Amino acid sequence: MPKFYARRQxxxxxAFTGLIASIGLFNATAASAALPTPVSATTARxxxxxxxxxxxxxxxxxxxxxxxxxxxxxxxxxxxxVLKRDGSNVQTDSSCSATSGSWYSPYDGATxxxxxxxxxxxxxxxxxxxxxGADAWTTxxxxxxxxxxxxxxxxxxxxxxxxxxxxxxxxxxMPSRTAYxxxxxxxxxxxxxxxxxxxxxxxKTALQNHLASC
Numbered sequence: 001m002p003k004f005y006a007r008r009q010x011x012x013x014x015a016f017t018g019l020i021a022s023i024g025l026f027n028a029t030a031a032s033a034a035l036p037t038p039v040s041a042t043t044a045r046x047x048x049x050x051x052x053x054x055x056x057x058x059x060x061x062x063x064x065x066x067x068x069x070x071x072x073x074x075x076x077x078x079x080x081x082v083l084k085r086d087g088s089n090v091q092t093d094s095s096c097s098a099t100s101g102s103w104y105s106p107y108d109g110a111t112x113x114x115x116x117x118x119x120x121x122x123x124x125x126x127x128x129x130x131x132x133g134a135d136a137w138t139t140x141x142x143x144x145x146x147x148x149x150x151x152x153x154x155x156x157x158x159x160x161x162x163x164x165x166x167x168x169x170x171x172x173x174m175p176s177r178t179a180y181x182x183x184x185x186x187x188x189x190x191x192x193x194x195x196x197x198x199x200x201x202x203x204k205t206a207l208q209n210h211l212a213s214c
Contacts (some may be wrong), residue, residue: 006119009053034086035106041214047193048207052120052151054198056131066126067139068146074083082094082120085149086156106183107165107175110157119162121155122146123184124191127167130198151194152187170210171202182214 039047046082069078071203076084076096084090090101098115103111112118126146134142148154163171170188174181185207192199199207 007094012145019075024105029041035155035183035187036150036152038183039190040049040076041182041211042183042184044186044214045211048189048204050213051192051204052198053201053204054132054169056128056200057083058131061127061130063126065130065142066146067143070143070147072147072149078149079120079123081149083115083118084150090100097160102154105156105161106180107157107161107177109208110161111160117159118156119159121157121162121165123155123187124197125165125167125169128169129197132192134195134197135194145195148191150190153191167204169200169206171200172207174210179209185210186214 013173024044038044048154063108066128069080069110071077072081074096075094079090080098083101083103084092087098087101087103091099092098099112101115102116103118105118107121122129129142129145134145145153161176170185175184189207191197191210
């Protein structure tokens with residue numbers, strides 16, 4: 001084959017390969033994101049062993065003591081940011097409200113196409129944090145906790161599932177979708193460890209049992 005045609009064929013192949021790579025990159029960007037990956041089960045077990053065990057005390061708790069949702073970027077607050085992060089093909093208006101998209105709830109395996117059907121769950125609930133040591137925090141630290149996008153603390157889930165969970169810990173509530181339970185307890189322990197929160201005895205036992213099977 002003449003060198004000219006060989007070089008031309010190689011150029012065509014390179015261009016086609018680049019196009020495929022670009023499509024792959026586009027699809028990866030368009031795919032839904034997820035909860036920040038929690039620590040491994042081994043690390044979670046080591047973290048759990050260091051958490052202080054204390055009786056919970058809800059004296060003085062108010063949800064208003066944890067300011068949320070705060071502005072994250074431009075017109076987008078924390079809720080809207082998580083909706084975009086956890087959804088697929090999410091479109092927003094000029095005020096950053098989601099106008100279309102779909103959201104898969106890992107707690108129960110349901111998929112929703114209306115943002116109004118989705119809550120942003122505080123994986124470690126605000127009241128649970130208060131009971132476990134956040135009552136001694138400053139307002140700014142409680143705000144950081146309530147809007148934490150870096151730790152595995154905020155997740156888009158089915159609204160009535162989130163409401164059913166309420167402020168329960170893993171001793172009394174776990175996701176109905178068993179495939180997600182290992183992720184859930186790893187995230188729970190990581191958040192509590194990072195923020196220096198305590199666990200009660202029943203909570204610790206439940207976490208140990210779930211982590212043992214991870």
